Amino acid sequence: MKRETTPVLTNDLTFQEYMDQRKLTIDKHLDHCLPPLHTPPEIIHQAMRYSVFPGGKRIRPILALTTGEAVGGDFQKLISLAAALEMIHTYSLIHDDLPAMDDDDYRRGQPSTHKKFGEAIALLAGNGLLIRAFQLLAELPAQAAEKESKVAVLDQICRAIGTTQGMLAGQVMDLVKKGKPFSAQQLEQIHSAKTGALIEASVCCAAFLSGASEEACKKLGTFGRRIGLAFQIVDDILDSSQASSKPPATYPAMYGFEASRKMAIELVEKALQDIEFLGSRGETLTELARYISVRRI
């Protein structure tokens, strides 16, 4: 990760400093929300924490916090949403790495959860993170008037990770399509469902919990959908150049590198138009959108 020295953001933070601070805040809250390491039965809580920490860039929770900030949301609600999003993301990584799925021995340079704790504990640790995330979402602090929004958030996240349009649908399509020919439309469907839907939900739920107007939520939703797809295309490009064993349902395999790169850039440019209405309040979100997508390629 290249250290960014420009632009200077509010409070005189560079963008990289902003990201680092956000990660610290999120990690502190994740630590607070997960059962302590020595809570019995210890092994499952060790496995859950091993999978969550040190973790990656925390894209989804940072996207939620930054979106919430841009529309004037309440930090307490946003940080719980952020922690829940990261737990859900981690659940999906643990299960994706299992031998029955992608069979990956390493994740972020350390043995994957099942290599470290065995398959059974890894399976259950994934489930534990998913359930803990739902509990956090159910407990989101809310005044009486906002209870409906809590339910709407739960509903949106269930759809974003469910079997018809969400992450599970994407995982299944990926499995079914492995080694088979697929159309450009199917490729976009897989990516949108597998990665895009949760990224979109991260933005939408943050806007919704922050009391943004219906129109603002809609625009931010489109922004999230485009950023989510761009993020996955960029991941495809980075994975392919590392000669990984990923299945061939990727943008570079379908369109070639240069065209994929161009598609990602165009998606981000369109996404940035979606949030022009935020004006200067959208500056950090703009930086973030570029950072998680095209700045990496």
Place this chain on the structure above:
Amino acid sequence: MKRETTPVLTNDLTFQEYMDQRKLTIDKHLDHCLPPLHTPPEIIHQAMRYSVFPGGKRIRPILALTTGEAVGGDFQKLISLAAALEMIHTYSLIHDDLPAMDDDDYRRGQPSTHKKFGEAIALLAGNGLLIRAFQLLAELPAQAAEKESKVAVLDQICRAIGTTQGMLAGQVMDLVKKGKPFSAQQLEQIHSAKTGALIEASVCCAAFLSGASEEACKKLGTFGRRIGLAFQIVDDILDSSQASSKPPATYPAMYGFEASRKMAIELVEKALQDIEFLGSRGETLTELARYISVRRI
């Protein structure tokens, strides 16, 4: 399952007819709540439905409906809770049967989900049912005044299936203890967490959603806890007599058959004292408590 001809219940139904009718009602709602069979990606919805239907005795959802009836609850809310409980139960069975867990090739006389659809789809189908259950719970119909109870129900179910006191804790303790000596206290802990907690939650959440008083909820909670443990002891007794390959963390292995049988009977008798306050409204619940536990041994 022995056909019951006595006692005669309200509407001149025998108890077995009552159970059969309840199962029909629940199955109809499960069918309504699950994505249709041909919803893409089809394979996951086939696997989810294969695992849910024809299913077992539907103990947890029937317990929720019968508890709700006893305290005057609203059918629409109860039936959604009931469907969610059965989906959660099915998720746990699919994952328990996986090779990394109990490695069971058969479930209720048919190939287990992973034998029929492969491990990856079985894993994802379990996740899909869990997530769909949460979505149902989030969408529970409720008037403004009752939104808090919806959140309380979600919270209680998360605890009942979570890693510190719930089903996941029980599954982990069971794994860790496999083949090792365990104390009577540990055995009760495993059973209470693995099976008891969700049965207790079925009763508690139904009472809560029906607007039962705090005192009534508390008594019904104790009833549920005792019935849940009795149910598992009876399952242990039935499993052992079938020379199954279950792990040895069972009541018969610890106390012998006769003492285990006596413990189950005493638990149910105590549980029935917990619901004496219901008077004649508790008759069907009393029948049900006996049916799911001691009547089977």
